[in-house]
Amino acid sequence: MKIISFTNQKGGVAKTTSAYNIAVLKAIAGKRVLMIDLDPQSSLTILCNFMPAKTEFSVCNLFDGKTDPIDCGYLVKTTGLENLYIVPSDIELAEVEQNITGRTAREKILKKVLKYFEEYFDYIFIDCPPQLGILTTNAIVVADKVITPAKVKYLSYRSIRSLKRTI
Numbered sequence: 001m002k003i004i005s006f007t008n009q010k011g012g013v014a015k016t017t018s019a020y021n022i023a024v025l026k027a028i029a030g031k032r033v034l035m036i037d038l039d040p041q042s043s044l045t046i047l048c049n050f051m052p053a054k055t056e057f058s059v060c061n062l063f064d065g066k067t068d069p070i071d072c073g074y075l076v077k078t079t080g081l082e083n084l085y086i087v088p089s090d091i092e093l094a095e096v097e098q099n100i101t102g103r104t105a106r107e108k109i110l111k112k113v114l115k116y117f118e119e120y121f122d123y124i125f126i127d128c129p130p131q132l133g134i135l136t137t138n139a140i141v142v143a144d145k146v147i148t149p150a151k152v153k154y155l156s157y158r159s160i161r162s163l164k165r166t167i
């Protein structure tokens with residue numbers, strides 16, 4: 001299983017669009033792909049026709065410290081496209097980020113949980129929020145690769161420099 005995080009703290013640079021489209025292409029090619037929406041804005045969740053406010057379980061549960069990682073398959077939703085799955089997001093993820101700030105090993109929470117998905121998926125794609133906060137740090141720590149979409153603009157280039165330092 002390969003984990004790829006779509007990251008750039010600059011907003012509106014096509015992180016979500018890239019994650020979704022590449023995930024769809026991989027799924028059509030027969031790979032089993034899990035998308036994780038790690039952005040409280042929930043754009044990827046909405047793209048997959050889920051209403052963020054109405055999802056009973058969401059990516060927040062991966063961070064709550066109560067959910068048993070061995071038994072968290074119920075967080076994975078089908079998308080209607082064969083081989084393509086999603087763990088949807090929720091606006092409450094913004095609160096979750098604040099709550100985990102004081103936890104020890106807070107940057108490794110996803111790494112600990114996602115190893116339990118290893119046998120079920122060929123790829124996990126993580127769509128990050130436009131900040132270099134603890135959620136994005138979790139996505140970087142767990143990733144085999146980071147893809148950073150960017151606009152060909154000076155400010156976008158500057159954001160890549162600080163992202164590289166963070167990585």
Ligand SMILES: Nc1ncnc2c1ncn2[C@@H]1O[C@H](COP(=O)(O)OP(=O)(O)OP(=O)(O)O)[C@@H](O)[C@H]1O
Binds near residue numbers: 013015017039128129
């Ligand atoms: N290749 C492209 N050409 C033109 N427009 C694009 C392209 N890719 C994405 N867009 C548009 O750019 C906008 C921002 O895309 P997207 O939501 O994927 O960015 P994002 O980096 O995920 O944003 P955010 O930081 O808010 O999460 C959307 O309106 C999208 O349709």
Ligand SMILES: [Mg+2]
Binds near residue numbers: 039128
């Ligand atoms: Mg996005």
